[in-house]
Amino acid sequence: MTESNLPATLAPCILRAIETQGYTSLTEVQSSVIKEEAHGRDLIVSAQTGSGKTVAFGLAMANDLLDGGEMLPPARDPLALIIAPTRELALQVSRELTWLYSQAGARIVTCVGGMDPVKERRQLNFGAHIVVGTPGRLRDHLERGAFDLSGLKAIVLDEADEMLDMGFREDLEQILEATPETRRTLLFSATMPGQIVALARRYQRDALRISTVGENRGHGDIAYQVMTVAPADIEHAVVNLLRFHEADTAILFCATRDNVRHLHATLVERGFAAVALSGEHSQNERNNALQALRDRRARVCVATDVAARGIDLPNLTLVVHVEIPRDAETLQHRSGRTGRAGKKGTAVLIVPFPRRRRVEMMLRGARIEAEWTEVPSPEAIRAADRQRMLDKMLAPVDAEDDAEDLAIAEELMSQRSAQELALALVRSHRASLPQPEELIASAPDNIRQAHHRAGFEDVAWFRIDIGRQQNADPRWILPLLCRRGHVTRGEIGAIRIGANETFVQIPRNLAERFGNAIARTAVPGSDDEAGVNIEPSSTGPREQAREHRKGRHAPGARRPPHSEGHAQHPNGVKPYRPKPAGGKGGFGGGFKGKGPRGRD
Incomplete structure (x- = not known):
C-alpha cells in the first residue's frame, strides 16, 4: 500500500474524499493555499494549467464552508460562488468539487449558457452550498433574483485573465458588487496583466500572492516540436502526425469554426474517429463529444481555442496547433491540455514556411525549447505501425478468457496454417488504418x-x-x-x-x-x-x-501583353492566384489541394 503524504490539517471529510480518489499527496499549488499564512485571507494565485487548481481552491475554502464541522449545514443560499470563463470549464469544476465535497453532503448547482435556465432556477430554489457558472448566466440569475449572495463566504474567479479577455469585466463587477464585504475572494489567473491587478486592488483586501509558475514558462512534461510545411500540405501533415503517434487522445486546434468543420469532416472521411468542438455546437453536442473521447469511442478532437478552454481529457498525449496560436499565452493554454498529473505529452506546431520567423519569436518570448523537425514520412509511419502491431500481437493472451473466441481460433487453426492466419491478421490490421500522405517539400x-x-x-x-x-x-x-x-x-x-x-x-x-x-x-x-x-x-x-x-528597346517594338499595366490571367482575363482544388475553406491558401494520390 502506498504511504500517504496528505496533511493531517485537512478536514476529515475532505481527507477521506481525496484518499477515495487514490491521491496520496497534494500538488504544489494545493499545498500552498492551505498553509497557515493563507488561512482566511484573500488569495491571488498564479499556477500553470493542469496543476490541480480546481482542487486547490476547493481546499482553500473548505474551512470557511465547514466552519469547523464535519458536514455542511442544510442547503439554502450559496456559501461559495465559482465563476469560470466557459461552459466546459464550469462543468469540469463542478465535477471536481462534487467528489471533493462528497463526504460533506454538499449540494452543487451549475449555471452555464446553453443549458435550460428554468431548470437551473428550479435547482437554485431547492438550495445550494456551492454555485458554479459562467459570468453571463450567473449575472442573469442574479438580476432575476434566483439566488441571494448576502451569505456568501467565498467567491472564486477561475482563469480571471481569460474572462477579462473575453469581455466579461462588467458581468464580474456586477456580481462582485452583490457579495458581502466579509467574503473571501480567491483569484486564480495564469497571467497577471494590468487589468487583473486593478481588479484585485478594487475587490480584495490584503491579498496573499501565491505563484507556482517558474521562470521557465514551458511546461516540463510537454515536449514541443515545430514542423515547417508548404501551405498546401497542412492537412497532410495533420494526417501523418495522427498516424505516427496513434495517441490515445489527441486535440487539434484551429482558429475558426469553419476550419474546425472542414478539418473534422476531412478526418472522418479518412477513417479517423474524430469529434468537433466549436461555438456553433450546442451544449448537448459538446457533452456528447467529450463523453465520446472519455469512453474512447473517439480519439481525435478538433476544436477552437474558446471551445477547448478548460477541457481536461484523460490520456490526452498529443496537442497539434494546426493554426499558429495568436500569442505565447494561447500557445501555453492550448499545449497545457496535455502533460498533466506527471504524464508526458507532445505539442506540435505546424508552421507554413512564410510564418517560421513569427513562431521563432513566439517560442523565444515564451522561453520554450522546441525541436524543429520534419513531418513523419510514410516510411516512418509504417515502421511505427510495424512495431505497434508486433507489440500488440505478441502480448500475452489468456486463452481461458472467452470460450467462444477460443472455439473460433481452434476452427481457424484447423483450416489454415499459422502463416496464413498471421498474414490475414496483419492485412486486416493494416486495412483498418488510414493511409499516410506523401508531403511535397521540406523547405x-x-x-x-x-x-x-x-x-x-x-x-x-x-x-x-x-x-x-x-x-x-x-x-x-x-x-x-x-x-x-x-x-x-x-x-x-x-x-x-x-x-x-x-x-x-x-x-x-x-x-x-x-x-x-x-x-x-x-x-x-x-x-x-x-x-x-x-x-x-x-x-x-x-x-x-x-x-x-x-x-x-527596338524601334517600334510593342511591350509583351503581360506587361500592359497589370498582371493578367494565363488566358488574358485576370490575375492568376492558386486556389484550393476542393472548393472553399482550408488553411494557408491551399489546404485542400490535391495530394500525390490525386485525392480531392
Missing part, C-alpha cells in the same frame, strides 16, 4: 538550390506563363508541377521566377514524359491550375530575358 531553400543537386547536369527548360505579378511562388508552383507533370519533387530542378513568366528545370531524360503529362492534364481556359500554360522552352531564362530586353 523552400531546397527548391532554390535544386540546380546544385546531382542528376541535373543535363536539363531541359520548361516555361510557365505566370510570374511574380501573378503571385507565382515556389511553395505552390512545385506541387502544381508534381501534379500536372506526374513527377516527384526530387525530379524538379531550379525554379526561376520572373515578372511575368517562370522557368523550370527538368532532367532531359524525363523531359518527354513530363511534357506529355503536362499536355494531358491541361484544360485551356480553366480557372484553376489546369489552365496554367506550361510548355517546353528552347532557351533558358537568361536567353529569354536577353531577347525581351532587345525587343523592348
Whole structure:
C-alpha cells in the first residue's frame, strides 16, 4: 500500500474524499493555499494549467464552508460562488468539487449558457452550498433574483485573465458588487496583466500572492516540436502526425469554426474517429463529444481555442496547433491540455514556411525549447505501425478468457496454417488504418538550390506563363508541377521566377514524359491550375530575358501583353492566384489541394 503524504490539517471529510480518489499527496499549488499564512485571507494565485487548481481552491475554502464541522449545514443560499470563463470549464469544476465535497453532503448547482435556465432556477430554489457558472448566466440569475449572495463566504474567479479577455469585466463587477464585504475572494489567473491587478486592488483586501509558475514558462512534461510545411500540405501533415503517434487522445486546434468543420469532416472521411468542438455546437453536442473521447469511442478532437478552454481529457498525449496560436499565452493554454498529473505529452506546431520567423519569436518570448523537425514520412509511419502491431500481437493472451473466441481460433487453426492466419491478421490490421500522405517539400531553400543537386547536369527548360505579378511562388508552383507533370519533387530542378513568366528545370531524360503529362492534364481556359500554360522552352531564362530586353528597346517594338499595366490571367482575363482544388475553406491558401494520390 502506498504511504500517504496528505496533511493531517485537512478536514476529515475532505481527507477521506481525496484518499477515495487514490491521491496520496497534494500538488504544489494545493499545498500552498492551505498553509497557515493563507488561512482566511484573500488569495491571488498564479499556477500553470493542469496543476490541480480546481482542487486547490476547493481546499482553500473548505474551512470557511465547514466552519469547523464535519458536514455542511442544510442547503439554502450559496456559501461559495465559482465563476469560470466557459461552459466546459464550469462543468469540469463542478465535477471536481462534487467528489471533493462528497463526504460533506454538499449540494452543487451549475449555471452555464446553453443549458435550460428554468431548470437551473428550479435547482437554485431547492438550495445550494456551492454555485458554479459562467459570468453571463450567473449575472442573469442574479438580476432575476434566483439566488441571494448576502451569505456568501467565498467567491472564486477561475482563469480571471481569460474572462477579462473575453469581455466579461462588467458581468464580474456586477456580481462582485452583490457579495458581502466579509467574503473571501480567491483569484486564480495564469497571467497577471494590468487589468487583473486593478481588479484585485478594487475587490480584495490584503491579498496573499501565491505563484507556482517558474521562470521557465514551458511546461516540463510537454515536449514541443515545430514542423515547417508548404501551405498546401497542412492537412497532410495533420494526417501523418495522427498516424505516427496513434495517441490515445489527441486535440487539434484551429482558429475558426469553419476550419474546425472542414478539418473534422476531412478526418472522418479518412477513417479517423474524430469529434468537433466549436461555438456553433450546442451544449448537448459538446457533452456528447467529450463523453465520446472519455469512453474512447473517439480519439481525435478538433476544436477552437474558446471551445477547448478548460477541457481536461484523460490520456490526452498529443496537442497539434494546426493554426499558429495568436500569442505565447494561447500557445501555453492550448499545449497545457496535455502533460498533466506527471504524464508526458507532445505539442506540435505546424508552421507554413512564410510564418517560421513569427513562431521563432513566439517560442523565444515564451522561453520554450522546441525541436524543429520534419513531418513523419510514410516510411516512418509504417515502421511505427510495424512495431505497434508486433507489440500488440505478441502480448500475452489468456486463452481461458472467452470460450467462444477460443472455439473460433481452434476452427481457424484447423483450416489454415499459422502463416496464413498471421498474414490475414496483419492485412486486416493494416486495412483498418488510414493511409499516410506523401508531403511535397521540406523547405523552400531546397527548391532554390535544386540546380546544385546531382542528376541535373543535363536539363531541359520548361516555361510557365505566370510570374511574380501573378503571385507565382515556389511553395505552390512545385506541387502544381508534381501534379500536372506526374513527377516527384526530387525530379524538379531550379525554379526561376520572373515578372511575368517562370522557368523550370527538368532532367532531359524525363523531359518527354513530363511534357506529355503536362499536355494531358491541361484544360485551356480553366480557372484553376489546369489552365496554367506550361510548355517546353528552347532557351533558358537568361536567353529569354536577353531577347525581351532587345525587343523592348527596338524601334517600334510593342511591350509583351503581360506587361500592359497589370498582371493578367494565363488566358488574358485576370490575375492568376492558386486556389484550393476542393472548393472553399482550408488553411494557408491551399489546404485542400490535391495530394500525390490525386485525392480531392
